[in-house]
Amino acid sequence: MCFPFSTLPPLLRVHPEIAGMFADKMDILSLSNWRSTCRINYAHGSSSLRRTLTSRLRAFVPYPLDFIDLVTTRGGIFGGELALSFVLRTGTFRPSILEIYSSNFCYEKLCEAILDDPAIRVRIEKHTFFTSTLFHALHRLVASTLIIHLANGMSIHVIQSYTCSPFAPISRAPCTALSNFVTAYSFGCSHPVLTLSRRALLADKELAYFSPSDSATLDRLLSHEFAMAVSPSAWPEYRRMFENNQLWSPEDCWREKFVCPNQGRFFGDKGSLVGYFDPLGGDEEKCIKYNVAPFGPMVIWRLMTTFECDDGCEYLDEVMDQGVTSIPVLFRKDPFGELHDCISDWFTPTAPLYRHTRRPRAYSM
Known part of the structure; x- marks a missing residue:
């Protein structure tokens, strides 16, 4: 769970005093990954999540x-x-x-x-x-x-x-x-x-x-x-393409991406x-x-x-x-x-x- 601080990528080697502000700028997926890199980041990441909720309330x-x-x-x-x-x-x-x-x-x-x-x-x-x-x-x-x-x-x-x-x-x-x-x-x-x-x-x-x-x-x-859309095909990455009368996308349905x-x-x-x-x-x-x-x-x-x-x-x-x-x-x-x-x-x-x-x-x- 905890990695040596010196082995972390430069983006993650954040000074503890500004780690909280850094965490508050992350999206929720990035923050979840970042806080799993070491215990210091874990503490800052968890505190940031709590601040997000309390600040709204x-x-x-x-x-x-x-x-x-x-x-x-x-x-x-x-x-x-x-x-x-x-x-x-x-x-x-x-x-x-x-x-x-x-x-x-x-x-x-x-x-x-x-x-x-x-x-x-x-x-x-x-x-x-x-x-x-x-x-x-x-x-x-x-x-x-x-x-x-x-x-x-x-x-x-x-x-x-x-x-x-x-x-x-x-x-x-x-x-x-x-x-x-x-x-x-x-x-x-x-x-x-x-x-x-x-x-x-x-x-x-x-x-x-x-x-x-x-x-x-x-x-x-x-x-x-x-x-907003009724069908996910409204967005390019979920749109199937037909070329030469054949379905270009190999998927049977976009249920594999959980968007059906x-x-x-x-x-x-x-x-x-x-x-x-x-x-x-x-x-x-x-x-x-x-x-x-x-x-x-x-x-x-x-x-x-x-x-x-x-x-x-x-x-x-x-x-x-x-x-x-x-x-x-x-x-x-x-x-x-x-x-x-x-x-x-x-x-x-x-x-x-x-x-x-x-x-x-x-x-x-």
Whole structure:
């Protein structure tokens, strides 16, 4: 894990006093690799990840670390634009709405804890509970929402999942750029190849059920140079070329790159990014013990899209049947280190993150 400082490439031989600033300028993948080079870089890299989250939360709450623990210990996860801002790690993208997702049975306790917190209560201008219609709840998997308007113009939305998994509403996000999560110990991005390139697949089948807040979010993504499309072939590297009546690209489908909108996905598959703030400090073990993402009540889903895969990804999926768009699952780690869910064991492909190894992994691709 630790390499002699003198053997590191010049780019990595950073003076400790400026290592923190250097880390804050890296994208999340580069930072994950950089902090694995030695223990000094590990400490600076882990601190940088924590600063990224707390700096975003400070606009909403006065004590970010306490608030992170409050949300995570009550089964909540951070999502939406805040989680996207954490993944992008750029100062230009700052959310005005803090979205927190909760399961249907943890929602009330989480709302009570937030509203009763003295540090937050003095900042609240007003709050309202909004109950979704059954039609909307079935399509967006959102049962109800606590909307807290803060005195500084910011808002906190606590979203109750329609199922036992807080990730169900995230599986119905307007686009893949919003399929991210952050907890006290872990973070994840479902489509890092697209998201870090400022690209997103649109869940256009749900356009009729988008709220004004969804539309405003998509407008903000477009203003920050995100490119959105229904098909990955909108971008050159995913476009098949026909030459002399033959298919130029050797792949049957871009499911190998995990960008086919019809394939089933979950946090922890080989196309996702999953990491821990302090993997050497036992954050993965804490997630396993307390059922915190990427373990515990999760979801397997496919994008709500009008895209039709010519190679039959919807029919070839080993877990999800045709027409199924979301399945709540319970992910756990067995004594042998393999990832299992309540639906299938050996059918589900597992990422290297879940393989038994003594060397902690910061992320999985």
